[in-house]
Amino acid sequence: MAQFFKPNGKGRKKSPPSYVLTGTADALDHQGRGVVRISKQGKSRVYFVPQLLPGETAQFKVTGQQNIELLARQSTAAERRQAPCPYYDDCGGCDLQHINETHQRRHKQQVVTELFAKMAGMKKELPWHDTLIADDWQYRRxxxxxxxxxxxxxxxxxxxxxxxxxxxxxxxxxxxxxxxxxxxxxxxxxxxxxxxxxxxxxxxxxxxxxxxxxxxxxxxxxxxxxxxxxxxxxxxxxxxxxxxxxxxxxxxxxxxxxxDETIDGDRLVFMPGDFIQVNARVNQQMVKQAVNWLAPQADDEILDLFAGIGNFTLPLARRAKSVTAVEGVSAMTKQLAANATTANLSNVYAHTFDLGTNEVSRLLEKGYQRILLDPARAGAEAVCQCIAKLQSDKQPEQIVYVSCSPDTLARDSRWLLDNGYEIAHISLVDMFVQTHHIETMVSFKKVV
The missing domain is CATH 2.40.50.1070 (OB fold (Dihydrolipoamide Acetyltransferase, E2P))
Structure with a gap:
């Protein structure tokens, strides 16, 4: 009889160990997961359980180091609601449908407040404005x-x-x-x-x-x-x-x-794959608020960094002497320049370069009065560091920072708060309702 080689198991990829626990959440983490603290044999460990609210007790499965699955709830918090979407329990697109919109926004504001206290050293209360909101459903374009x-x-x-x-x-x-x-x-x-x-x-x-x-x-x-x-x-x-x-x-x-022609009357042409804000109605409010907070004057030279296809550039250019717009993706820079030409704006100067390089420092040395930042999740730390190191007379009077990641926003803000700036305005921008994602706008004013 023929005999075949059977591997002894060495080199096989082993399945990560799993176990089941029961615990009660006492808070929500920054991603909207229930925080469960369990002590065993004198040691305490924290678990982050999806779709679990503070005060709720549940059984959950832990696989490996990171993957936690809610198995069954044994109690229900007053804030909980039945998720309207029939696919919610399985789909990874939304993660906060089990909380009503009022509590979602309250939680998101608390997240930003906590991060500014922890990472930016903010000891006083933040000057919160009303959250920018629109439709809670069917909003993604x-x-x-x-x-x-x-x-x-x-x-x-x-x-x-x-x-x-x-x-x-x-x-x-x-x-x-x-x-x-x-x-x-x-x-x-x-x-x-x-x-x-x-x-x-x-x-x-x-x-x-x-x-x-x-x-x-x-x-x-x-x-x-x-x-x-x-x-x-x-x-x-x-x-x-x-x-x-x-x-x-x-x-x-x-x-x-x-x-997109919902912003300030100009037409912003883009290609599939280019970045645009997914919530058109909230974006329209966000652009209007950014312009109001930055308060451009007719003789201002404004710097728009991470400019994309011109979401903020064109409205600012209609109100200022000029706007220098910098974007890291050359195709989007070309589209921005084309959009400015279509809008008959000759005062827009579009450039492409990496905003984490020394070119930023050289650009800032020109002394812009007002700056708008709209970075990706990685934030704009290199830019904020450069602003912090500028001589006082070269530092901008106003900075508006639009952020889709509150942790990098708080980190970057510290460079400004420790070097001559204070927060004049801050608001949530509820761009991603039913999810834990947080968009925030902050206006920094140079302290005289």
């Missing part, structure tokens, strides 16, 4: 859906990733997505099988700008028949279709164009 189908005759899934997983939760409709984009999802799902597109698509991007846009990340070449089916779909579903093969972006629809 842009979303990326994952798709998976191994082969054309096998089932497919189209939706968002599950909590702490690569698994795709199949979602026919999304409660926070714009109604027109939900309609587009329905239409697209119907044609997936007939066109046999599933195995050739990496992800699907939906954009309302202002018409519906569908951008497909193509991982394998499409047949001529599939291309024709997509062109026909573009017509019947009244949407623009784009194809992205990782190297080139191509529009299948005639006159395909993405733009």
């Amino acid at each position: 842009k979303a990326r859906l994952a798709i998976y189908q191994r082969a054309t005759k096998q089932p497919w899934r189209l939706g968002f990733r599950a909590h702490a997983s690569k698994h795709i939760v199949d979602i026919p409709q999304c409660a926070v997505l714009d109604s027109e984009l939900n309609r587009l999802i329905t239409d697209f799902r119907k044609m997936l099988d007939s066109a046999q597109l599933g195995p050739k698509i990496g992800h699907v991007e939906l954009i309302k700008a202002p018409a519906a846009q569908l951008c497909l990340r193509i991982t394998q070449p499409l047949s001529s028949e599939q291309t024709q089916q997509l062109e026909a779909f573009s017509t019947t579903s009244e949407c623009a279709v784009w194809l992205d093969n990782g190297q080139q972006l191509k529009a299948l629809s005639q006159n395909a164009i993405c733009f």
